[in-house]
Amino acid sequence: MTEVSKPKVGIFGLTGCAGCQLNILNIEDHLLEILGLVDITTWVMAKAENSDGPWDIAFVEGSVAKASEIERVKKIREKSKILVAIGACATHGGLPGIRNFRDMEKMKQTVYGDQTDHLDVIEIKPVSHYVDVDAELPGCPMNKNDFINAVKALAVGKTPPVANYSVCYECRIRENACLLNEGKFCMGPVTQAGCDALCPTHGATCEGCRGPVAQVNWGAEYKILKDLGATKEMILRKFLKYCPSSSDMDEFKELEI
Numbered sequence: 001m002t003e004v005s006k007p008k009v010g011i012f013g014l015t016g017c018a019g020c021q022l023n024i025l026n027i028e029d030h031l032l033e034i035l036g037l038v039d040i041t042t043w044v045m046a047k048a049e050n051s052d053g054p055w056d057i058a059f060v061e062g063s064v065a066k067a068s069e070i071e072r073v074k075k076i077r078e079k080s081k082i083l084v085a086i087g088a089c090a091t092h093g094g095l096p097g098i099r100n101f102r103d104m105e106k107m108k109q110t111v112y113g114d115q116t117d118h119l120d121v122i123e124i125k126p127v128s129h130y131v132d133v134d135a136e137l138p139g140c141p142m143n144k145n146d147f148i149n150a151v152k153a154l155a156v157g158k159t160p161p162v163a164n165y166s167v168c169y170e171c172r173i174r175e176n177a178c179l180l181n182e183g184k185f186c187m188g189p190v191t192q193a194g195c196d197a198l199c200p201t202h203g204a205t206c207e208g209c210r211g212p213v214a215q216v217n218w219g220a221e222y223k224i225l226k227d228l229g230a231t232k233e234m235i236l237r238k239f240l241k242y243c244p245s246s247s248d249m250d251e252f253k254e255l256e257i
């Protein structure tokens, strides 16, 4: 019987903390299943020998933070049929994007003194700013179940599932006591689900790490948070921490409330 070749996968890291790649390493219970579906030919974090492509599926972690990373992500795109951005850095700019709100020259000098000529740092952008992205797995870090579900879907030619509802929905399914009822500022009503309401399930407020839920009714949802004392500024600051380059909040910024 002829063996059907498995899709070739590359896993790459740009600027980030590598936490999303570590989450892939942490899928022990599903590792054999995943390796049965795809052939990971490139993953510098986990393999000694790595292919130079091409790949059927590329998973890219991290934001584009250096000029050299623009070229790198373009090369990965050229050699990949499907490109998936993984984690808040790759999908929205992520925590490194805090840099965008500071004076770049001052920051360079603070860290490197007057030896800054070698730095090719640029404004932080998500991967989709430079190349076409076929799917995004948000979160800081990316949820490992999102990764498993994405591999399973892509291996059979389907689009990875996206949760187009808020964290509150998953929190209700888990029958958690609502933290808003305790007067806590939880970003669940306006944050994209998919993490199985991880933080509220453990008693911590949602910080909005998966970014704003698509097609959120900002007026209605904001009213809930406003009644608890949250200002627009407070909500924007939460989201900007993970999504410094997101245009998803433009509508919210314009709202006269």
Ligand code: SF4
Residues within 6 Å of the ligand: 015, 016, 017, 018, 019, 020, 021, 061, 062, 086, 087, 088, 089, 090, 094, 095, 096, 139, 140, 141, 142
């Ligand atoms: S999204 Fe979070 S966990 Fe993933 S690389 Fe960026 S900072 Fe690290």
Ligand code: SF4
Residues within 6 Å of the ligand: 139, 140, 167, 191, 192, 195, 196, 197, 198, 199, 200, 205, 206, 207, 208, 209, 210, 211
């Ligand atoms: S509950 Fe909120 S902060 Fe926690 S993992 Fe989910 S989206 Fe991120």
